[in-house]
Structures are given as structure tokens and as C-alpha cells.
Amino acid sequence: MAPVLNPANEAVIADVPSMSAEQADAAIAAAERALPAWRAVAPGDRARLLRQFATVVREHREELAQLEVANAGHTIGNARWEADNVANVLDYYSGAPERLFGRQIPVPNGIDITFKEAIGVVGIIVPWNFPMPIAGWGFVPALAAGCTVVLKPAELTPLTAIRLAELGLEAGLPEGVFTVVTGKGSVVGQRFVDNPTVRKVVFTGSTSVGTQVMAGCAQQIKRVTLELGGKSANIIFADSDLEKAAATAPYGVFDNAGQDCCARSRILVQRSVFDKFMGLFESAVSGVVVGDPTADATEMGPLISQSQRDVVRSFVPADAPIAFQGKCPDGAGFWFPPTVLAPVAATDRAFQEEIFGPVVVVVPFEDEAEAIRLANDSEYGLSGSIWSRDIGRAIRVARAVESGNLSVNSNSSVRYWTPFGGFKQSGLGRELGPDALDSFTEVKNVFIDTSQ
Numbered sequence: 231m232a233p234v235l236n237p238a239n240e241a242v243i244a245d246v247p248s249m250s251a252e253q254a255d256a257a258i259a260a261a262e263r264a265l266p267a268w269r270a271v272a273p274g275d276r277a278r279l280l281r282q283f284a285t286v287v288r289e290h291r292e293e294l295a296q297l298e299v300a301n302a303g304h305t306i307g308n309a310r311w312e313a314d315n316v317a318n319v320l321d322y323y324s325g326a327p328e329r330l331f332g333r334q335i336p337v338p339n340g341i342d343i344t345f346k347e348a349i350g351v352v353g354i355i356v357p358w359n360f361p362m363p364i365a366g367w368g369f370v371p372a373l374a375a376g377c378t379v380v381l382k383p384a385e386l387t388p389l390t391a392i393r394l395a396e397l398g399l400e401a402g403l404p405e406g407v408f409t410v411v412t413g414k415g416s417v418v419g420q421r422f423v424d425n426p427t428v429r430k431v432v433f434t435g436s437t438s439v440g441t442q443v444m445a446g447c448a449q450q451i452k453r454v455t456l457e458l459g460g461k462s463a464n465i466i467f468a469d470s471d472l473e474k475a476a477a478t479a480p481y482g483v484f485d486n487a488g489q490d491c492c493a494r495s496r497i498l499v500q501r502s503v504f505d506k507f508m509g510l511f512e513s514a515v516s517g518v519v520v521g522d523p524t525a526d527a528t529e530m531g532p533l534i535s536q537s538q539r540d541v542v543r544s545f546v547p548a549d550a551p552i553a554f555q556g557k558c559p560d561g562a563g564f565w566f567p568p569t570v571l572a573p574v575a576a577t578d579r580a581f582q583e584e585i586f587g588p589v590v591v592v593v594p595f596e597d598e599a600e601a602i603r604l605a606n607d608s609e610y611g612l613s614g615s616i617w618s619r620d621i622g623r624a625i626r627v628a629r630a631v632e633s634g635n636l637s638v639n640s641n642s643s644v645r646y647w648t649p650f651g652g653f654k655q656s657g658l659g660r661e662l663g664p665d666a667l668d669s670f671t672e673v674k675n676v677f678i679d680t681s682q
């Protein structure tokens with residue numbers, strides 16, 4: 231068993247089994263046994279089961295949200311959104327089983343048709359930063375495509391995943407179709423990579439572990455989707471609505487205490503408005519409400535763990551160029567205040583590395599070309615924002631930034647209707663939207679000879 235902590239007060243809130251490799255293999259074998267029957271469920275019936283699952287998740291919205299507040303330190307407002315996101319994603323992909331179309335392709339001497347066949351047993355490895363949404367983005371389209379799923383939550387945040395699997399059974403999913411296995415990544419997660427019954431791994435987490443997962447999967451040509459780190463740029467031009475850009479910038483990076491792969495952790499500001507922006511940004515940062523995540527007004531909670539706080543602290547040593555800093559509670563809990571670093575050089579660690587905490591760097595640029603060069607000066611390419619009233623410029627810059635998810639005059643990255651994923655070392659493949667189904671299916675081509 232492994233203890234599970236509340237990161238806001240360090241209290242032990244549960245003990246969760248730390249499963250062995252043999253237990254992981256047993257769950258994988260059960261998912262394999264459940265596969266033929268699940269694949270054979272008529273499309274309309276599979277759709278109804280997913281809609282029923284969405285209904286049951288909605289009925290347990292508050293329970294799931296409270297569980298996430300206690301386990302991950304998420305603000306209650308965020309946690310409710312996250313529970314809703316699982317239900318919305320279930321509703322969205324409940325439309326898929328009945329629309330998993332193949333093609334009919336003109337060929338000589340016969341008929342040629344394609345099928346989208348379920349890939350088989352899928353292993354999903356989930357990190358601790360968004361336990362519910364990231365689980366849902368994997369297991370929902372997988373189930374819709376006719377795959378069965380084994381899912382490993384992060385050791386730090388297993389509680390909502392365990393509950394979602396129970397709710398799936400309650401909604402009528404057959405045994406073995408969606409199973410949560412708890413334990414260490416190096417034990418349970420590694421079995422998803424090594425056990426050949428698992429035909430596809432969906433991994434979200436650090437680029438370093440993602441690299442190992444991809445290398446492991448390569449041994450079996452196992453399919454893999456990777457959602458890894460980010461160091462996204464928030465590019466603010468002088469011709470933007472500067473007030474709005476500054477007022478929203480804290481939430482574009484400090485949401486979830488910065489533990490967000492889409493965090494806009496590099497703010498690039500056109501030099502002619504740099505000082506004005508910094509003034510507006512300082513008052514916006516001082517307005518971020520940090521504290522008790524159960525309170526409705528709270529906008530930022532604690533970090534997930536002591537070790538995560540140690541990592542974040544290492545980016546803010548005693549001689550760090552702190553431009554300004556917000557407040558946070560002291561005492562128990564893994565708290566860290568919103569922190570703004572400037573001036574920072576593009577070669578500095580704080581500019582280059584993913585911090586995954588409430589620390590942002592602000593850097594000036596002269597013109598469009600320099601903004602693009604700085605934005606692309608990163609091994610990552612997940613997300614980003616462009617603020618400008620010149621729509622031509624906004625589109626030009628959006629096309630030039632090497633990143634999978636960009637917003638213009640907005641910091642929102644995730645909409646379940648649209649594809650989500652990274653360029654460069656931010657990942658491989660796309661989740662959500664119409665694209666996700668392709669990663670849980672194989673195209674099968676069948677030719678039928680009609681010649682006499």
C-alpha cells in the first residue's frame with residue numbers, strides 16, 4: 231500500500247495498493263479476455279453505454295471534484311470543470327461508434343472497402359497534474375473505438391481514476407473493459423510498455439520518461455501517443471489590447487499552480503510597451519487569490535508534492551532576478567507564491583526548462599521576427615498565445631510558431647472538440663477532437679473480386 235496525501239495540508243487521506251508487475255499482467259489479461267465481446271457490442275449499444283457513463287459521472291460531479299481538491303490540491307472551481315470535462319468527452323465520443331466510417335475506393339475488377347478496426351488492449355499512463363481530464367482523453371476515445379483499457383494513474387493522484395472505473399461499472403460497462411491499476415510507473419506502467427498484449431500506450435508526463443516509453447514500445451512496434459512537456463510563449467504585441475493581455479496572463483501560467491503542460495511560462499512583450507505591460511501585470515499577479523483550494527474564490531492552490539516544490543525552488547535561488555512575487559500561505563502544504571522573473575536571457579535555465587510551477591519569465595522583443603525566433607527557441611512546442619489587433623499579423627505568427635495549439639487573443643488551449651498535441655519534444659500524436667479515434671484504430675483494407 232502507498233499513502234496518498236492532501237498537498238494543501240500534508241494529511242494522509244487514503245492508502246492505495248501498490249500493485250506488482252504480476253497484478254498488472256493479470257489486469258492486462260482480463261482486458262484481453264473482455265476485448266472480443268466489447269468489440270462486438272453493436273455501435274448503438276456502445277454509444278448508449280458511453281452516454282450512460284457520462285450521466286453517471288455528472289451525477290457524481292461534486293464527489294469527484296471534492297476528491298480531486300483533496301488529492302491534487304486543485305481549486306474547487308477547476309475540479310468541477312475537470313469532472314465536467316470527463317462527462318463532456320464521454321458525450322462527445324458517444325457519437326463515434328455509430329460514425330466510425332471506412333471508405334469505398336474505386337478499383338478495377340472489384341470493390342475495395344476500408345474498416346477502422348479497434349487496435350486492441352490500450353494502456354494509458356496518467357500524470358498527477360490533471361488526473362481526470364488526461365485519463366478521460368485517453369480512455370474515452372479508446373472505448374468508443376472498441377478497445378479495452380488498462381489505466382495507471384500517477385501514484386500521487388490515484389483517487390479519481392479509481393472512482394471513475396467504479397462509475398464505469400455502475401453505468402454498465404462489462405468487467406475488464408476499463409480497469410484501473412495503481413502502483414509505480416516503473417512497475418505497473420512499465421508492464422504496459424513491455425507486455426505484448428498491450429497494443430498501444432498513451433503516455434502523458436515528462437519528456438524523459440516519455441522518451442523511455444517510446445524506446446520500450448519500439449521493441450514491439452507498439453503504437454504510442456505521447457503528451458509531454460511544454461514551455462509555451464505568450465506573445466504580446468504593442469498593438470494588442472494590453473490591459474486584457476496583462477489581466478489574463480497570470481491565469482495563463484499560474485492556473486493549477488503552473489503545473490500545466492500548456493502553461494504560458496514565457497511571456498514575450500514588444501519592447502515599446504514592456505514597462506507599461508509590467509505595471510499592469512504586477513497588479514494582476516498581486517490579485518491572484520492563492521490559498522485554501524476548497525474555497526470558491528481561490529484561484530491557485532499548492533504544488534503537488536515536496537519534491538515538486540524543491541524542483542520549482544531550484545529555479546528561484548537567492549540571487550534570482552525576481553521582478554515581483556505574489557503571496558501564498560505558510561505552514562503545512564506544498565505552497566509556492568506566483569513568481570515573475572525578469573530580466574532573463576534566452577539562454578537561462580528558467581527560459582529553457584519546463585518549471586511546472588508558478589514561475590514565469592518575461593522577455594522583451596523588438597519586432598515580429600524576433601518574437602517568432604524567441605518563441606521557437608525551445609525544444610518544446612505544445613501551446614502558446616498571440617495578442618494583437620492586427621489579424622494578419624496574428625495569423626502569420628500563429629503559422630510561424632512551431633507548436634500544436636495556439637490561441638489568438640486568448641490563453642485557452644483545450645477544447646474537447648479540437649485536436650490537442652505537441653510539436654517537437656512536446657509529444658507525438660493528437661488527442662481529443664475528430665483526430666483521436668485514428669490513434670485507437672488500424673485501417674484494414676479489404677478487396678472483393680467481382681470479376682466473372
Ligand code: NAP
Pocket residue numbers: 355356357358359382383384385386413414415416417418419420423434435436437439440442443457458459460490491541584585586
Ligand atoms: P513522470 O515521471 O513522467 O510521470 C508520469 C506518469 O508516468 C506517472 O503515472 C508515472 O508513474 C509514470 N511513469 C514513471 N516512470 C515510468 C516508467 N518507467 N514506465 C512507465 N510509466 C512510468 O512525471 P513526474 O515525475 O510525475 O513529473 C516530472 C516532471 O514531468 C514535471 O515536473 C513536469 O515538468 C513534467 N510533467 C509533465 C506533464 C504533462 O502534462 N506534460 C505531466 C506531469 C509531469 P508514478 O506514479 O510512479 O510517478
Ligand code: MG
Pocket residue numbers: 439
Ligand atoms: Mg517521475
